[in-house]
Structures are given as structure tokens and as C-alpha cells.
Amino acid sequence: MTVLADPPSTRAETPAPQSRARRRGFGYPRRASVWTYAALLAVVAGSVFPLYWSLVVSSQTSDAVAQVPPVLIPGGHLFDNIARVFDSTDFAEALLNSFIVSGSVTISVVFFSTLAGFAFAKLRFRGRKVLLVVAIGTSVVPQQLGIIPLYLLMAELGWTDRLAAVIVPGLVTAFGVFFMTQYLGRAVPDELLEAGRIDGCSTFGLFWHVVLPAARPAAAVLGLFTFMQAWNDFFWPLVVLQDNATVQVALSSLASGYTTDYTLTLTGTLLATVPILVIFMVLGRQIVGGIMQGAIKG
Amino acid sequence: MAIPALTARRARLNRLDTKGSPYLYVLPFFVLFGAFGLFPLIYTGYVSFNDWNLLDAGSHEWVGLANYRELVRDPYFWNALGNTLSIWVLSTVPQLLAALWIAHLLNHKLRARTSLRMGVLLPNITSIVAVTIVFTQLFGRDFGMVNWLLGVVGIGPIDWQADTWSSHLAISIIVAWRWTGYNALIYLASMQAVPHDLYEAAELDGASSAQQFWKITVPMLRPTIIFTAVISTIGGLQIIAEPLLFAGSSTPTGGSDRQFQTAALFMYEQGFREFRFGYASAIAWTLCLVIAVFAIANYLITRRIANDEE
Numbered sequence: 256m257t258v259l260a261d262p263p264s265t266r267a268e269t270p271a272p273q274s275r276a277r278r279r280g281f282g283y284p285r286r287a288s289v290w291t292y293a294a295l296l297a298v299v300a301g302s303v304f305p306l307y308w309s310l311v312v313s314s315q316t317s318d319a320v321a322q323v324p325p326v327l328i329p330g331g332h333l334f335d336n337i338a339r340v341f342d343s344t345d346f347a348e349a350l351l352n353s354f355i356v357s358g359s360v361t362i363s364v365v366f367f368s369t370l371a372g373f374a375f376a377k378l379r380f381r382g383r384k385v386l387l388v389v390a391i392g393t394s395v396v397p398q399q400l401g402i403i404p405l406y407l408l409m410a411e412l413g414w415t416d417r418l419a420a421v422i423v424p425g426l427v428t429a430f431g432v433f434f435m436t437q438y439l440g441r442a443v444p445d446e447l448l449e450a451g452r453i454d455g456c457s458t459f460g461l462f463w464h465v466v467l468p469a470a471r472p473a474a475a476v477l478g479l480f481t482f483m484q485a486w487n488d489f490f491w492p493l494v495v496l497q498d499n500a501t502v503q504v505a506l507s508s509l510a511s512g513y514t515t516d517y518t519l520t521l522t523g524t525l526l527a528t529v530p531i532l533v534i535f536m537v538l539g540r541q542i543v544g545g546i547m548q549g550a551i552k553g
Numbered sequence: 554m555a556i557p558a559l560t561a562r563r564a565r566l567n568r569l570d571t572k573g574s575p576y577l578y579v580l581p582f583f584v585l586f587g588a589f590g591l592f593p594l595i596y597t598g599y600v601s602f603n604d605w606n607l608l609d610a611g612s613h614e615w616v617g618l619a620n621y622r623e624l625v626r627d628p629y630f631w632n633a634l635g636n637t638l639s640i641w642v643l644s645t646v647p648q649l650l651a652a653l654w655i656a657h658l659l660n661h662k663l664r665a666r667t668s669l670r671m672g673v674l675l676p677n678i679t680s681i682v683a684v685t686i687v688f689t690q691l692f693g694r695d696f697g698m699v700n701w702l703l704g705v706v707g708i709g710p711i712d713w714q715a716d717t718w719s720s721h722l723a724i725s726i727i728v729a730w731r732w733t734g735y736n737a738l739i740y741l742a743s744m745q746a747v748p749h750d751l752y753e754a755a756e757l758d759g760a761s762s763a764q765q766f767w768k769i770t771v772p773m774l775r776p777t778i779i780f781t782a783v784i785s786t787i788g789g790l791q792i793i794a795e796p797l798l799f800a801g802s803s804t805p806t807g808g809s810d811r812q813f814q815t816a817a818l819f820m821y822e823q824g825f826r827e828f829r830f831g832y833a834s835a836i837a838w839t840l841c842l843v844i845a846v847f848a849i850a851n852y853l854i855t856r857r858i859a860n861d862e863e
Contacts, residue, residue: 284660284661284662284745285661285662285762286661286662287658287662287663287664291658291661291663292663294658295658295659295663295669295673298655298658298672299669299672299673299675301730302672302673302675302676302730302734303672303675305676305679305684305687305688305691305730306675306679306687308687308690308691308698309683309687312690320690320696321695321696322696323696323701324701325698325701367581367582368582370578370581371578371579371581371582373578374574374575374576374578374579375579378571378574378575378578379575380572380575380576383575386579386583390579390582390583390586393586393590393591395787395848396591396594397787397790397791397840397841397844398590398593398594399791399793400594400597400791400817400820400837400838400841401590401592401593401594401596401597401837402593402824402837403593403597403600403830403833403834403837404592404593404594404596404597404600404834405589405593406824406825407596407600407830408588408589408593423585423589424585424588424589424590426581426585427581427582427585429582429586432579432582457570458570458571458574458575459574487678487679487680487681487682489680489681489682489794490793490794494821494825503680503681503682506682506683506686507682507686507797507798507803508803510682510686510689510798510801511798511800511801511802511803512802515801517690517693520690521686521687521690524682524683524686524687527680527682527683528679528680531678531679531680535675535678539667539674540667540671542671542674542678543667543670543671543738546674546735546742547738547739547741547742548742
């Protein structure tokens with residue numbers, strides 16, 4: 256069941272034609288009633304509302320946020336407020352930092368996860384199974400609780416307040432390795448690799464010429480996941496990047512003044528969310544597919 | 554004469570390539586995890602047996618179990634642990650139930666199927682910081698929309714940060730809002746894997762759709778439900794960013810009376826505000842133990858249920 260490897264199988268979700276011909280009430284999944292749609296629309300409205308609200312607030316003047324009853328329609332002051340955000344903090348630098356961090360982490364995670372996934376899925380070596388289980392198992396380790404020595408380590412390396420402190424620990428992830436192992440196991444036929452070997456390809460040659468091109472669809476999904484995760488990462492950057500904030504850290508300091516200017520803060524929130532939203536709009540279908548696929552395997 | 558030697562060398566290189574390459578390819582992951590994941594966590598144990606002050610040029614002194622002895626007598630720690638468990642239960646239980654219900658709704662023949670799924674997932678791709686900031690505004694005492702709505706039905710303005718129950722409820726809503734849709738998609742994936750003939754047989758026996766849901770869907774989903782419960786446990790017991798930001802200031806005490814300070818937030822306060830690295834490490838290791846106990850308990854329950862089904 257994957258959106259990526261074999262698109263026709265996604266159609267298995269929609270019922271086979273003959274079930275339509277059956278008596279009403281049969282055929283699965285069931286046809287949705289008006290109430291199902293109503294309930295789902297309510298859920299989606301609840302999901303969208305907080306973001307919509309930040310758009311409303313960030314496009315109004317500052318006094319609108321205190322109005323009773325609340326204003327529910329966007330106004331015309333969005334660009335004034337955006338200018339105010341860039342004036343009052345180093346938001347541009349924070350955005351740039353976040354792009355650098357998320358971009359480099361994404362490229363690296365995709366590359367190293369594909370490399371490791373290739374080894375786990377297609378190469379034979381001693382301890383393969385054990386190492387794979389260990390790799391997947393690492394994802395349940397509560398790494399957040401190791402931040403004190405991690406901070407000491409970064410201080411030792413002289414990396415505090417440097418983006419490397421956030422980039423390097425994230426260069427390859429357990430999820431990425433697992434995801435690519437799953438995908439490459441299905442997407443790359445063994446015959447193709449054997450043919451490559453007979454032609455005298457080295458292992459890395461196989462990776463470069465056969466595996467990497469075949470991995471492209473999955474690499475795109477993994478890349479998106481990784482980018483969003485890196486973009487949204489907050490706690491570790493907060494600890495280690497005091498004076499060189501990423502966008503989430505900048506946003507949190509915008510929100511934690513003595514008197515919070517909500518118009519300013521919610522405009523910042525909107526700005527910080529837009530890049531993620533753009534990705535989600537374009538490739539949301541693949542992201543949904545990726546999560547559901549991971550669920551079946553996981 | 555040179556040719557056989559060359560091919561021999563080539564064969565050796567080839568063998569080295571096929572034998573060695575796989576290890577080389579998986580190495581980056583293990584090195585990175587070892588250096589930045591496992592090592593810090595283990596080293597936390599060593600730090601926790603020391604009086605280790607960052608301000609004092611990183612000087613430290615072995616104090617054995619002193620930090621742990623202080624910890625078990627520290628009312629702030631027990632308070633934080635209690636808050637953690639309370640927020641974890643309040644956020645996880647309704648969240649998983651709601652996710653089950655949403656998955657059930659999504660498991661119909663639907664128009665705009667992908668858009669609905671994306672709509673449900675939207676909260677999960679938004680950052681914790683963004684989500685918490687927006688909700689903190691919505692939960693504002695004077696001008697927040699939640700209080701305005703409650704006011705319409707005659708419930709007086711609530712100072713959400715002020716009380717234990719209200720702050721726990723608000724933080725749990727923030728956590729649950731962000732994760733419900735994600736879990737719903739995971740349940741949906743498993744629901745689609747349930748064989749259709751089970752439902753058809755039940756329908757022939759005259760089972761209502763509610764009965765089918767509770768007698769077929771939920772039991773078939775049990776492994777997935779437990780899986781999500783374990784994952785939410787590991788994540789939920791480490792909650793830190795939401796209570797930190799919900800306070801509206803950068804003080805990591807979780808409110809004036811520490812009414813919503815979680816254990817992870819207490820660790821952060823002791824480590825990076827009080828600069829007591831040793832004590833903070835003792836908190837970290839204790840919390841690790843708590844998480845492990847809860848996760849293993851969940852795992853044992855899973856296995857038990859799986860065995861019962863066989």
C-alpha cells in the first residue's frame with residue numbers, strides 16, 4: 256500500500272466497480288452521509304481556524320485584537336505588520352538561518368538515508384538484520400533528555416551560537432533510514448543491480464547510477480518531511496542558539512516580552528508558517544501518503 | 554605477466570568493495586546517533602553524580618547520589634512530575650479517541666478525499682511555537698476568543714494560566730490539537746487494511762454500524778492503538794515547549810506557582826536558568842526511567858493482548 260511505489264494500488268481504497276452494483280448498505284468503504292461530511296468539515300474548520308485567526312489578526316491594526324465581539328475577517332494592514340516584524344527583530348536573519356539549517360539538513364538526510372537504505376535493503380552483509388532493528392529502535396530513545404551533555408559537547412567544540420550545532424546532529428535520522436529501506440526494497444529490482452555488477456559497476460557506482468535515480472520519488476517525500484521537521488524544530492535551537500536564532504526561536508522571543516504585542520507576534524507566526532504551508536499545499540497528497548504508508552509498515 | 558597480477562589485485566579490491574561498502578554506508582547513521590544521541594544520554598548519568606556548575610567554568614565534583622537524594626525530597630520535582638502525568642493523560646486519552654472517530658469518518662467513500670485528509674493533518678505540520686502562540690492568544694484572559702465564547706453562554710472569564718486545572722486543560726488542548734489528525738491518519742491506514750468481508754458478514758447478521766465499529770474495527774485496530782499509545786507516552790512525558798511558551802514570558806517555571814511546570818521544563822530550568830547541570834541531569838535520568846517504565850508497561854500490555862488473540 257504505497258502511493259509511491261505503485262500508484263494503481265492507491266485505487267484499491269475506492270471500491271471495486273462490482274460493489275457499486277450491490278444493494279445499498281453493502282460495499283466498503285461506505286458511502287458518506289451528509290452528517291459524515293458535516294462532521295468532517297467541522298473538524299477541518301477546527302484545524303484551519305487557528306491559522307486563519309493568525310491571518311485575521313496580522314492583517315488588522317493592533318486594537319482589533321481586543322475587540323468584542325472578535326473581528327473575523329482579514330483587514331488591509333498585513334504588509335504594515337510584516338514591515339513592523341522585520342523592524343522590531345532580526346527576523347530576516349532568523350529566516351535565513353532557518354533556510355540554511357533546514358536546507359542542509361534535508362540534503363544530507365536524503366543522501367545518507369538513501370545510502371544506508373540501499374545497504375539495508377539490497378546488500379548482503381553480516382549483522383544486517385540486527386543493525387536495522389537497532390537503527391529503527393533508536394527512534395524511541397528520548398534524546399531530548401540528553402541536552403545537558405550535548406550542550407557541553409557543543410561548548411567544547413566551540414559550536415554554541417553556531418548553526419553547525421543544530422545542523423550536524425540532524426544530518427541523518429532513524430526515520431529516514433527506515434523510510435528509504437522500505438522504499439528501496441520494493442523499488443529497485445535485484446536483477447538491475449546484478450546486471451550493473453556484471454557490467455563492472457562498483458557498489459558506489461550502483462548506488463549512484465541505479466539506486467539514486469530510482470529513489471527520487473521517495474527522496475522527495477523524505478526531503479519534505481525533513482525540511483518541515485528541521486524548520487519547526489524549537490527546543491534544541493533555543494538552548495544552543497542564544498544569539499543566532501532560527502525562526503522558531505525568534506518567534507518565541509517575540510512572544511515572550513513583558514507585554515505581548517499579539518498583532519506583531521501573530522504576524523511573525525504567519526511568516527514562520529508560510530514556507531511550510533507552501534510545501535504542504537503543493538505536496539500534501541504525498542505527505543499524507545507517506546504518513547499512512549509508514550503506519551502500515553510501522 | 555602483469556595482467557594476472559592486475560586482475561588479482563582487482564579481485565581483491567572488488568571483494569573489499571562488496572564486503573566493506575555496506576558497513577561504510579550505514580556507518581554515518583550509527584556514528585551520528587552515537588555521538589549526538591546515545592553518548593549525551595549516557596553521559597547525563599555521569600554528570601548527575603556530580604555537583605556541576607556551568608558558571609563555575611565547568612568545574613565539577615563527584616557527589617555520588619546527592620543529587621538524587623535532593624531530588625526525591627524536592628517538592629518542585631514531584632509537582633512537575635504530577636503536572637506531566639496530568640497533562641499527558643488529559644491530552645492523550647481524548648486525542649486518541651477523537652482520532653479514532655475522525656479516522657472512522659474518513660473511512661467512507663468521500664468526495665475531495667485528499668483535501669479532507671490534508672485538512673485534518675494541517676495542525677501537525679504547524680510548528681509547536683506557532684500553535685502555542687496562537688492558542689495562548691485564544692486563551693487570553695481579557696480578549697481571548699475562548700473566554701468570549703464562554704461569556705456568551707454565561708461562563709465568567711477564566712484566567713487560564715492561573716489555576717492548575719485550567720492551565721492543564723489548555724495545554725492539553727494545544728497538544729491534542731496538534732496530534733489528533735496525525736493519529737487519525739495512522740488509524741485510517743489500519744482501518745483500510747481490515748478485510749471487508751468481516752463487515753459484510755456482520756451486516757448479514759444484522760449488526761448496526763455502531764456495533765460493527767466497536768466489535769470489528771476497534772479490535773482489529775488494537776495493535777495500532779497500542780502503538781500510538783506507546784508513541785504518545787514517550788512524546789507526552791517529555792512535553793516542554795508548550796508549557797514554556799504558554800506562560801507568555803520566557804520564565805521556565807510554568808506559572809507563578811509552578812502550576813503547569815512539566816518535568817522536562819523543570820530540567821530545563823535547573824540546567825539552563827539555575828546552571829545546575831548535575832541536578833538537571835539527575836532530573837533527566839529519572840524522567841528517562843519513568844518513560845521507560847511507562848513504555849515497557851505499554852509494551853507488555855501489547856504482547857498480552859496479542860497473545861490473547863492467538
